[in-house]
Amino acid sequence: MTAPRIVIVEDADDIGHVGADLVADAIARSPAASITAATGESPMGLYSALAGRHRAGMFETNAVTVFQLDEYLGLTPGDRRSLLGWMRRSFLQPLGVSCDRVVPLPSDGDPREACAAFDRAVEARGSLDIAILGLGRNGHLGFNEPPSAAESPTRVVELSAVTLEDNARYWGSVADVPTRAVTMGMRHLLRARQVVLVVSGEVKRAIVHRALEGPVGPEVPASLLRTAEAEVTVIVDRAAWGEG
Ligand code: F6R
DSSP, X not given: OOOOEEEEESXXXXXXXXXXXXXXXXXXXXXXXXXXXXXXXXXXXXXXXXHHHHHTTSOOOTTOEEEOOEEESSOOTTOTTSHHHHHIIIIITTTTOOGGGEEOOOOSSOOHHHHHHHHHHHHHTSSOSEEEEEOOTTSOBTTBOSSOOTTOOSEXXXXXXXXXXXXXHHHSSGGGSOSEEEEOOHHHHHHOSEEEEEEOSGXXXXXXXXXXXXXXXXXXXXXXXXXXXXXXXXXXXXHHHOOO
């Protein structure tokens, strides 16, 4: 267990470049890497910078496996607002990762058996190699809402009021956001070999300090990264970190 490395950069563009360098190196070293990658605003610059490095021939993606990080429940098939759809547009297609290299989470039906099968699929690989994560205003990682234990498996969760509010912009109103979701469990995130957490904007200032400097525990799931085996890098911009 080593303390997270905190890299403070000027702005969201720099987050993208610094993060893309780290991830490109990791994939170049392990072309058959198992990867999970968040949706949301924070990693979008990283994904486009990463796609640029891929086009420049810095690494190949034909042998990677991508495990979906989180998904809403109760969507109709093909809903553009599904997180898998977002992943396709922002990460998989720009990086040339084909659909058969993706292990999706369930988005309807009774997901319990599908969650257990997903956990078995991650465990069959030993652990994830790379987790690219964003930070919720309540300290969530993926949809591991507080409280989430370090050993929590992939499971169905109820989204918190803060998360519903933050996602309302994609759905029109808070009332339209699905209230249930599936998330990869904390246990896989904490066992990943390398975690890159990207944090951007003043709205994240309180929670990034709480996660990195406050008490460690399930009430702030991201604080558990301080107990992880992984090499954890937190890339945070000035707006999020403050002047201190
Ligand atoms: C979404 C996900 C979430 C987001 C987090 C931050 O797949 O994993 O944990 O990373 O809510 O979202 P943004 O980056 O939009 O502030």
